[in-house]
Amino acid sequence: MLWKSTFEVAPRALVLFLLVLASPTVQRSTLGERELTPLSSAAISTLVSSPDPLKQLDPKNPSSHLSKILIPRVPDTANNTLVRNYIIEKLEDLKWHVEQDAFDDNTPFGQKHFVNIIATKDPKAARRVIVAAHFDSKYFPEPNTFVGATDSAAPCAIMLDLAETLNPLLDERAHRLEVGMEEDEEISDTTLQLVFFDGEEAFVQWSGTDFTYGARHLAEKWATTYALPNSKRRLMGSHATEIAGIEHLILLDLLGAENPRIRSYTLDTAWLFDSLVSVEKRLGESGAFAYGDEQGMAPEKWSSFFYTRTQVDKNIGGIGDDHVPFLERGVDVLHLIASPFPSVWHTPRDDASALHMPTMRRWNIMFRVFMSEYLNLRPDEKKSRSATAIAVERSEIELVIGFITQAFSSD
Numbered sequence: 001m002l003w004k005s006t007f008e009v010a011p012r013a014l015v016l017f018l019l020v021l022a023s024p025t026v027q028r029s030t031l032g033e034r035e036l037t038p039l040s041s042a043a044i045s046t047l048v049s050s051p052d053p054l055k056q057l058d059p060k061n062p063s064s065h066l067s068k069i070l071i072p073r074v075p076d077t078a079n080n081t082l083v084r085n086y087i088i089e090k091l092e093d094l095k096w097h098v099e100q101d102a103f104d105d106n107t108p109f110g111q112k113h114f115v116n117i118i119a120t121k122d123p124k125a126a127r128r129v130i131v132a133a134h135f136d137s138k139y140f141p142e143p144n145t146f147v148g149a150t151d152s153a154a155p156c157a158i159m160l161d162l163a164e165t166l167n168p169l170l171d172e173r174a175h176r177l178e179v180g181m182e183e184d185e186e187i188s189d190t191t192l193q194l195v196f197f198d199g200e201e202a203f204v205q206w207s208g209t210d211f212t213y214g215a216r217h218l219a220e221k222w223a224t225t226y227a228l229p230n231s232k233r234r235l236m237g238s239h240a241t242e243i244a245g246i247e248h249l250i251l252l253d254l255l256g257a258e259n260p261r262i263r264s265y266t267l268d269t270a271w272l273f274d275s276l277v278s279v280e281k282r283l284g285e286s287g288a289f290a291y292g293d294e295q296g297m298a299p300e301k302w303s304s305f306f307y308t309r310t311q312v313d314k315n316i317g318g319i320g321d322d323h324v325p326f327l328e329r330g331v332d333v334l335h336l337i338a339s340p341f342p343s344v345w346h347t348p349r350d351d352a353s354a355l356h357m358p359t360m361r362r363w364n365i366m367f368r369v370f371m372s373e374y375l376n377l378r379p380d381e382k383k384s385r386s387a388t389a390i391a392v393e394r395s396e397i398e399l400v401i402g403f404i405t406q407a408f409s410s411d
Contacts, residue, residue: 044286056157069087069153090164097119097120108204119195126245150256151350173378224241260338267315
């Protein structure tokens with residue numbers, strides 16, 4: 001079996017470096033840099049514990065999101081369709097608006113069919129923050145056993161869990177906005193969108209146009225499609241395109257292996273990078289990373305996933321990936337990719353054994369808190385209301401028992 005040699009990493013790493021230097025910015029985030037309000041300890045406790053942050057990421061659980069995705073899923077194959085249908089089914093169960101962006105494109109092996117998955121919580125929202133990953137796996141000659149656990153089955157499973165976790169909180173935020181209880185209506189009109197790109201991997205080699213098929217198609221489509229007007233989009237202008245509504249694109253790739261190292265690539269999202277680092281620090285210091293007998297996640301023993309960023313940092317380029325077509329069009333991008341790549345990259349060893357469960361759990365709770373703070377969600381409110389309801393019911397029961405006891409005592 002022929003596996004991609006390590007020298008092929010260089011062209012992929014250089015692609016974005018040249019683009020960042022050469023491409024002018026045509027669009028910047030609507031709200032720009034801002035300070036995210038940290039969640040309370042009660043809210044963080046809720047997100048860390050419920051739902052179970054590892055249940056859907058456990059490869060030993062045959063019904064988990066990860067297990068359903070962790071199969072060879074090359075574009076234009078039956079397995080790719082199986083995974084795509086699974087992702088769509090789970091998001092439609094949550095009542096999200098799901099679009100299939102289908103198209104054909106030429107590859108070194110002839111014309112292939114690709115389908116991007118776009119799931120939006122509120123399709124009428126004026127703006128959206130995108131969390132994205134590619135759901136296809138790399139082509140290898142038969143028998144192809146490559147399942148791409150870090151590349152990128154694990155990120156896709158994390159995204160599905162994120163949707164399930166935040167869905168009721170997004171509903172609550174919408175209710176607060178509707179009844180005038182939301183303090184910051186501008187931020188609260190930003191919805192969450194998940195994009196699962198097809199065709200990120202090269203069929204032969206990362207060169208020419210043999211890569212990022214789905215991302216290139218979708219970026220071009222959104223850049224040339226006018227946004228449909230509605231009451232929430234009235235301030236966007238009559239000539240705004242779909243790409244203009246993107247607040248940020250947060251791209252996940254090559255995550256799940258132990259001890260990843262993540263860096264900030266652009267100044268436009270340095271503040272967002274710092275916000276994620278802040279989430280990691282607060283969770284680590286609180287003991288939230290502690291898991292079983294894994295000593296490396298214990299308080300005062302865990303180490304950061306992130307390279308230290310200084311105030312004098314400049315745009316340093318980056319690694320070619322699905323975000324590049326959007327970056328070229330001025331979208332603010334936070335690229336969360338392990339660098340150096342996991343040692344199992346594009347080898348048969350990138351399977352379930354490459355995933356480190358304490359690391360997977362840590363990524364999951366970090367994204368829950370990070371996106372809750374970005375979207376101005378309040379995870380502790382639901383818990384508080386539930387606790388109040390329980391207290392009321394308990395008081396009512398105790399009152400009834402008191403009446404019964406008194407009645408028997410009178411007899």
